[in-house]
Amino acid sequence: MTRKAILQIGTEKTGTTSLQTFLAANRDRLAERGYLYPRFCGALNHTGLAAYAMDADRPDELKAAFGGETPEAVPQMRARLHRMAEAELTGGRTAIFCSEHCHSRLVSPDEVRRLRDFLSEFFDEIEISVYLRRQDRVALSLYSTRLKSGLAPDRVLEKAPADRLYYNYDRFLALWEDAFGAEAISVRLFEPGLLANGSVVDDFLTCWGIGEIGDFHSVPNENGSISVAAQAFLRQINPHLTAQAGRPGTRLRGIVVTALERTYAGRGVRPARDEARAFYERFRAANERVAERYFPGRDPLFSEDFTAYPEIADSRETAPEEIVGIAAKILNGAAVRIDALEAEICIREAAVAWRDDPQSALGVVRAALTRFPEHAGLYRTLGEYLLRLEQPPAAVAAAETACARSPANWEFQHFLGIARAAAGDDVGAARAQKAALEINPAYEGAQMALAAAQARLETKARRHA
CATH class of the missing domain: 1.25.40.10 (Tetratricopeptide repeat domain)
Structure with a gap:
């Protein structure tokens, strides 16, 4: 019996949280169709795959979450994940894995090959699914994510060199092609007009022949954006959200972020149009090489419409009284x-x-x-x-x-x-x-x-x- 796995590796900022929420909520419906959404490496996001494959001497919170806090603890962590995989990956169902951290955390040939070797013990066929998004849009979304994660970035679009693996999709895909073979890689573009029904969930189901969206439990969209004022509030408060009275700082931050997403949803700050275009242009050559391999005849790889950006960058600053008002509303919501x-x-x-x-x-x-x-x-x-x-x-x-x-x-x-x-x-x-x-x-x-x-x-x- 051929054992097959579909490994969805992101990239980051391409709707993976919504896809993971959908897959986790539909484990029963997927099982009826011969698919397995495993739990051993994460109930929702399969972060355990990246934790397993990362080099032992690289400190990372993902490894710590699975018991690999130190290089010495990593072998035991890997052995534990292996035992859990042996217990769950039985039978002939096609396994679906999904984690954008395969994109952001696995950055060397050895790490990607380590993941390949691990999965190859359980599957005869492994297909890689990846969605690519225009780089300036990824960076813009990443700014909001960094704020929600406790950072206080000093600029909206980071200073990323043209060869940075996170944005250079030519280099990124080459890692996975070398490990799994180019024929195993399925690349899709994360652009609403190119996705089935404008949805990454619908598109994933259609691309892999899993079923119609109406046959599954519906789930809400995840990772909502927050307004300019909410972003400014986080930038101001993040340095102060440290551990208090035994409560971890991450827990405190999670409470604040959840409140902001509930109350201050909206469009975040935008850079100037020329700045966004210049950021994108750094990766044009890499995008052209990706297009040659996966989308022959498509030039350019992504839509080059930048009209969603203003001529002059949005201000990141917010009046102090508005910051105070946000704090008061969060406190009131907590009291309720x-x-x-x-x-x-x-x-x-x-x-x-x-x-x-x-x-x-x-x-x-x-x-x-x-x-x-x-x-x-x-x-x-x-x-x-x-x-x-x-x-x-x-x-x-x-x-x-x-x-x-x-x-x-x-x-x-x-x-x-x-x-x-x-x-x-x-x-x-x-x-x-x-x-x-x-x-x-x-x-x-x-x-x-x-x-x-x-x-x-x-x-x-x-x-x-």
């Missing part, structure tokens, strides 16, 4: 999430109290509502307890408040319908169940409750006919 967590704790405490003393459970919920009057879940819990205590009108009032606080929650609408039915209001019950089904059409509980309410209404109508 803390309140929500404390409210959930109260709900659990009430559930425990209910077993021995229902009235005490009611007291816990009502006391919590004095502290968190906007928390919809508390009203939902109050309504359930009141219904159990045979107080339908009060339960309806609590359920209606829960729905008013969280109108998009289909379960709250469903419970409101149950409470109204218990109170003898079948018209209102049917209306609530319909609202639940508008939000979640597949919810069988609401379907059954709606049918029951409509049946009761029909019976009443016949009686009065």
